[in-house]
Amino acid sequence: MSLKSSTKVDVNTQELTFAVDAESFAAAIEKAYQRQKKQITVPGFRKGKASRKIVEKYFGEGVFYEEAINSLINDEMPDAIKNAELVLVDTPKIEVISADTENGVEYKAICITKPEITVSEYKGIKAPKNVKDVTDEDIDQQIEQIKQRNARIVSVDNRPAQLQDEVIIDFEGFMDGEAFDGGKADEFPLKLGSGQFIPGFEDQIVGHSIGEEFEINVTFPENYQMEEYAGKPATFKIKLNAINETEYPEFDDELIKDTTEFDTVDEWKADIRKTLEERAETRAASEFENYIMQFLIDNVEAVIPKCMFDHRVDSLIRNFEQSLKQQGMSIDIYLQYTGMDMDSFRETFQERAENEVKLRLALEKIAELESIAPTEEEIDSQLQEVADANNMSLEDVKLRIPMDDFITDLKVSKAIEFVKDNAVIDNTIDPDKKNEESEESEEAAE
Known part of the structure; x- marks a missing residue:
C-alpha cells in the first residue's frame, strides 16, 4: 500500500x-x-x-x-x-x-x-487559595455530632409536647365535614418542627399532653402536589398517644473513652482540630487546582472536531452505565425513572465532555511546549502499581496496555503539576465573581 x-x-x-x-x-x-x-x-x-x-x-x-x-x-x-x-x-x-x-x-x-491548540496563558496564572480557619464553632459542631450519635430516645409522660419531640399520633383529616383520601393514619410517628407535614400542623400539636384528643385547622399550600387539595382548608382530628424526647449524653472524658480512640476531651479536640485543618488545606488545594484548570479551559483557542466531544460523551455514559450495573439497574430503567430519552440524557453530559476535551488538549499542548515527559523510572513505577493491583508482571502489563496512551496520561499529569507550580496565589480574587463574569460574557456573545 x-x-x-x-x-x-x-x-x-x-x-x-x-x-x-x-x-x-x-x-x-x-x-x-x-x-x-x-x-x-x-x-x-x-x-x-x-x-x-x-x-x-x-x-x-x-x-x-x-x-x-x-x-x-x-x-x-x-x-x-x-x-x-x-x-x-x-x-x-x-x-x-x-x-x-x-x-x-x-x-x-x-x-x-487532532486540532492545533493555542494556550495563550499557562504560566503565572493567578488563582485564589483560601484555607478556611478552623474555629471553636467548627469543633462544637463535631461535638454535637458525637452527642447526636450517642443520644437515646426516652418516653415523656410528665409534660406537654414540645418542638423537637417525637410524638405518636392518630389523625384523620376532613374537608367540608367529609373525610378525604390519604388523610388518616394510626400510631404515626412525627417529629415536631421537622416540617414533614403542611405548615401549621406540627405547631398546633405543641402544648398538648398524652391522651388528649383535639382538632387542628390548617390550609393546604397553593402549590400542594395534589391539586384537588391545593389552597383548601382542612380540619384534622388528633389523638396524642405518646411523647418521646431525645436525651443527649454529657460530653466528657468518659464519653470520649467509650466512643473514640482517645482518653480525654483535650486529646480528642487536638486531633479533630488537626483533621479539620488538613481537610481545609485539601479543600483549598482542590479549589485552587479547579480554578486553574477552568482558566485553561476558558483560554483554549482551537477549532475542535465535534466527534471528540461525542466520543467523550460516549465514554462518560459507558462509565455511568457501569455504575448503574453495580447497583443492579439498567440505563433503560434509569431513563424511565427520570423521564428522559437518550438524546436529552446525552445532553446532560455535553458541557462536562467539552470541558474535559478542552482541558486535555490544553495540557497535552503544554507538555509539548515545555518538553514535559516522564522518565523511564516514573513509567515503570506507575506500571508496577498496575501490575501489583492485577497480580501481573511488569512485562505482561507493558504488552497488554497501549503504552503511547499511558505515557500521554503521565505527561498530562505532569503538565498539571507544572501549571500549578507556576501559578500565583492571589486571595483577592473572588472565584464566584469570576464565574458570574464568565456567564455574563457568554450571554453577551450569544
Whole structure:
C-alpha cells in the first residue's frame, strides 16, 4: 500500500488517497477465499469444496473484494497514516475509488485530525487559595455530632409536647365535614418542627399532653402536589398517644473513652482540630487546582472536531452505565425513572465532555511546549502499581496496555503539576465573581 496524495480539505480534515498494487490485492483475495471457503456452498459441490474460480464464476468475480480490501486497510493503513504524520481523532471514512485484479485498488480515506491548540496563558496564572480557619464553632459542631450519635430516645409522660419531640399520633383529616383520601393514619410517628407535614400542623400539636384528643385547622399550600387539595382548608382530628424526647449524653472524658480512640476531651479536640485543618488545606488545594484548570479551559483557542466531544460523551455514559450495573439497574430503567430519552440524557453530559476535551488538549499542548515527559523510572513505577493491583508482571502489563496512551496520561499529569507550580496565589480574587463574569460574557456573545 502506498500513499498517493494527502490533501487538507477542511479544518482538521485530511483526504488521503492510497493505492494497492495488483499483486498485493491478489494475495489478499486469496486469503479471503481461504478464510471463507469452508462456509461456501455451490450447487454440485460439497460445502467448502468448490475452487476459488468456481466460486467467483458462480457468485461473481468481486465476491471476495470487500473482505480483501478491508483486510488490507486494517493491516496496513494505520502505519501509512503514521508515516503521513497524522494523529486521528475518529475512524476514517473509506471510499473505494477503483478495484480490479489487473490494476489493484485505489481508495481514499477522509481523516479527522487532532486540532492545533493555542494556550495563550499557562504560566503565572493567578488563582485564589483560601484555607478556611478552623474555629471553636467548627469543633462544637463535631461535638454535637458525637452527642447526636450517642443520644437515646426516652418516653415523656410528665409534660406537654414540645418542638423537637417525637410524638405518636392518630389523625384523620376532613374537608367540608367529609373525610378525604390519604388523610388518616394510626400510631404515626412525627417529629415536631421537622416540617414533614403542611405548615401549621406540627405547631398546633405543641402544648398538648398524652391522651388528649383535639382538632387542628390548617390550609393546604397553593402549590400542594395534589391539586384537588391545593389552597383548601382542612380540619384534622388528633389523638396524642405518646411523647418521646431525645436525651443527649454529657460530653466528657468518659464519653470520649467509650466512643473514640482517645482518653480525654483535650486529646480528642487536638486531633479533630488537626483533621479539620488538613481537610481545609485539601479543600483549598482542590479549589485552587479547579480554578486553574477552568482558566485553561476558558483560554483554549482551537477549532475542535465535534466527534471528540461525542466520543467523550460516549465514554462518560459507558462509565455511568457501569455504575448503574453495580447497583443492579439498567440505563433503560434509569431513563424511565427520570423521564428522559437518550438524546436529552446525552445532553446532560455535553458541557462536562467539552470541558474535559478542552482541558486535555490544553495540557497535552503544554507538555509539548515545555518538553514535559516522564522518565523511564516514573513509567515503570506507575506500571508496577498496575501490575501489583492485577497480580501481573511488569512485562505482561507493558504488552497488554497501549503504552503511547499511558505515557500521554503521565505527561498530562505532569503538565498539571507544572501549571500549578507556576501559578500565583492571589486571595483577592473572588472565584464566584469570576464565574458570574464568565456567564455574563457568554450571554453577551450569544
